[in-house]
Amino acid sequence: MMHLFHRGVGAFLLIHPEQLPHVASSLSRDEVDPVSPSAMGSRDGLVTTLSGWGFVPVRRVDSPGTFSVRGAIVDVFCYGSPVSLGFGSKADAGASCSGFSFSIIEPAGPPYIFDVRPAFDAPEATIDFGCVAHQNFVENHAAFEQLKSQLSQKKVSNRVVFCPEVYAPRVDRTAALDGFSLCHSPFAGAFSSAPLGLLWVSLDCLFDLPKVPPPSSVSPVDRDQDIVPLSDLPWGGPVVHEDLGVGLYRGLSTVTQNGGLRECVALEFKHGDLVHVPLDRLSAVTPYVGSNAADPLTDLRSSRWVRAKQKARRSAGEVVDQFLKLYGQRGSAEGFSFSPDGESMSKLSETFPYVETRDQLDCLEAVRRDMESDRPMDRLICGDVGFGKTEVALRAALKAVNDGKQVLLIAPTTILANQLFNGFSSRLAPLGVDVRHYSRFTPPGDAKKVVLALAARTVDVVVGTQRLLAKKISVPNLGLVIIDEEHRFGAKQKELLRAFRSSVDLLSMSATPIPRTLQFSLVGIRDISTIRTPPRGRLPVITSIELFDPQQIKSAVEYEVGRGGQILFVHSKISEMGRIVRRLKKLLPQLRIESAHGRMAPDDLERVMLRMVDGDLDMLVSTTIIEAGIDLQNVNTILINNAHRYGLAQLYQMRGRVGRSTQQAYCHLLLPGGDLSQEAHERLRTIQYNTELGSGYDVALRDLEIRGGGNLFGVEQSGHLASVGYHLFCKIVREAAQERLSGDDNLSVPSPSKVALSVDGDALIPESYVQEQDDRLYFYRMLAAAEASDDVSALEQELRDRFGPEPNEVSNLLSAKRIRLAATSLPVDSVEVSQSGATIWLSSGGNTVDSVHTMLGDSSSGGPSFTVVNKPNGKSGLTLDSSSTTEALQAIQYTFESRLSPQ
Helix, strand or coil, X not given: CHHHHHCCCCCCCCCCHHHHHHHHHHHCCCCCCCECHHHHCCHHHHHHHHHHCCCEECCCCCCCCEEEEECCEXXXXXXXXXXXXXXXXXXXXXXXXXXXXXXXXXXXXXXXECCCHHHHCCCCCCCCCCEEECCCCCCCHHHHHHHHHHHHHCCCCEEEEECCHHHHHHHHCCHHHCCCEEECCCCCCEEEEXXXXXXXXXXXXXXXXXXXXXXXXXCCCCCCCCCCCCCCCCCCCEEEECCCEEEEEEEEEEEEECCEEEEEEEEECHHHCEEEECHHHHHHXXXXXXXXXXXXXXXXXXXXXXXXXXXXXXXXXXXXXXXHHHHHHHHHXXXXXXXXXXXXXXXXXXXXXXXXXXXXXXXXXXXHHHHHCCCCCEEEXXXXXXXXXXXXXXXXXXXXXXXXXXXXEECCCHHHHHHXXXXXXXXXXXXXXXXXXXCCCCCHHHHHHHHHHHHCCCCCEEEECHHHHCCCCCCCCEEEEEECCHHHCCHHHHHHHHHHCCCCEEEEEECCCCHHHHHHHHCCCCEEEEECCCCCCCCCCEEEEEECCHHHHHHHHHHHHHCCCEEEEECCCHHHHHHHHHHHHHHCCCCCEEEECCCCCHHHHHHHHHHHHCCCCCEEEECHHHCCCCCCCCEEEEEECCHHHCCHHHHHHHHCCCCCCCCCCEEEEEECCCCCCHHHHHHHHHHHHCCCCCCHHHHHHHHHHHHCCXXXXXXXXXXXXXXXXXXXXXXXXXXXXXXXXXXXXCCCCCCCCCCEEEECCCCCCCCCCCCCHHHHHHHHHHHHHCCCHHHHHHHHHHHHHHHCCCCHHHHHHHHHHHHHHHHCCCCEEEEEEECCEEEEEECCCCCHHHHHHHHHCCHHHCCCCCEEEECCCCCEEEEEECCCHHHHHHHHHHHHHHHHCCC
């Protein structure tokens, strides 16, 4: 705060009189007290000073009093805001950067750093500033107006309102806060001080606002990346090398090659065989996603891997053939191109009670593009329970209705269908949209009217269960089909939905798509959007695995009831439901407990659910009928009995029934005594450790690993993924699709010819520059995947932004990559680079004169000076003298790239 005040931010600084000399000294501009970073002389000097002042070294700076070293950049979080200090090298071009003898590159206005420890010495005496705490005004704004009037008479003129930045528009719209200064510091409460002339009130004292969670330590997902994330390779875990097979990742390894250091990826295969994979082949290494086979490692001493890839290619061809048969009609059909959004869409958006997250906005934009195109939409929305998938469906439905089309929304259960009907009708009916309900909850007379209205085109939206797929249902003007909780439908039902109307837009939603659906999306057969950003105020559900212990159950239930909450108890067998309820009532006689399951009469089931919603029950004992649809804001504890019997997606969905408010929620996975199967053990571990909000997609991927992806078009869950890994199988399917779509079954995608490059010198990212191995691996992966010089330049810029000017070893590495990229279009066989110069060996079989002219062009162009050499065996080349490896590499890079540029 003193750092901000020193920079002129804030009108006053509240301090104790005994602290005044210390604070005044700390804020003084006298050269004795403040320290300019340039006075340190070097990065190490600055780090030593910060450590002596008590600043804590961390990997990422996110709180006051911490600092982080990132190569030639030091991030310092002073008491107010972080400052990044970069160092520029004084050393000559050939020196190593590992010593970091650098001068500071000062930003505009030198950032002074203060030793503020004396200012935090707490004085013994206290002073009364006449501060008065005030009540909460959420339900009584009149009292707030009365308080302002009273304080005005006492000449309290400084008024400040505190709120998170996201709620700043609410302040602007509130007349009662006119004249208040706005501050985004995370303070709460309300108080006034007549001596200070200050009234302080936080916005949540006036409005019931959801809590805003602290910033996540997880980096946001890059929307430009492929949906299969380039996550860090699991150390000691299985990975797949396209050419070698399945091995264990053993981290980065440093090897000596041609007299210079190189960093490689070490992979261990069967029998302990160790292979060091060059960095230019790193793109061929991906995490292994397959089965839990005890020994998936490839034996390099046999041809098993070659045979496995051949079988996978044959299987991929069959997959693509079936895909073309099933989706050919849909892909060639001309869909309806919906009109751009109009005024009614704006009105619907205004009724959304929350602020759209970034993921939601991206998803809404993708659906809008799909619906406005002339190709039938087939998009999967993947997002956790309560993350905003339904809002996307609502706006898509309105878009279809605005163009006179009819919409079907199909849910797997009657409870979910009823809930969706209530939500859609309450939001769309005020806009003139006719929304109807069609499930077993619908009285027979009303159900008949719905069927007739659909056929007569007099109803806009019908929300129901799979009964809407019956042959008697006719929807002549159908424009959009929405499937909620898609993973709950069977494979045959989903194919029936796709065949229902080949030219109709299809929007599917799921928190944890089943492996088969996920495969469709990841191999490019279907479009997929993910919503990972949690709603503001949502907390992860604390998940525990426990043995069935009546006393622990009693303790968990009494804790929840004691804080005013309700409980769900899940038991799978209906025949045992009565016994479980009696046992729980005996254990907890003071609680109101009832049961619910799918075989109950609709009226009885609805009555029980309404009692739970209204808070008339403390505990509901049910089957997995609560897995989809039921939305109970006051339920924040769930106990799942015999949790080992459920699938991973089921466990994730049931856990999603709690924690939908700002209260901390708990999920207890109850197990009987005895051993569990390996698969059940993996499921429970996955659900226990994937508690991060928005992890449904990751759970689905893990489900794919545990169960196997199987045949893309079969109901069975077994296939070739276990042998070659999921990522490689997806690549093989894409290649097979290219072959089929091109009409040439023998089509092979030509790979650019590789030029041999020998460098006598270090070409790697040194640990002194990028300390974390995961960070180095990330840059190596991105460099290996670079397909053009611009990609390398972007990577170089990111390195400089994050770690400062790159050392010579990194410059050599980047130049070598640029040379390899440019050489594929030039008549070059190989390049040899040493500290004394370089040799470019020209392609054999060509005309030497033409090759030399291609490489050098007009000798008056001012480029490096080369000498033509010829060997007795007829091999020709160009030599260059230089004083260092870095200089030679840069000269070769300039020569190659200049020959590719327009002359």
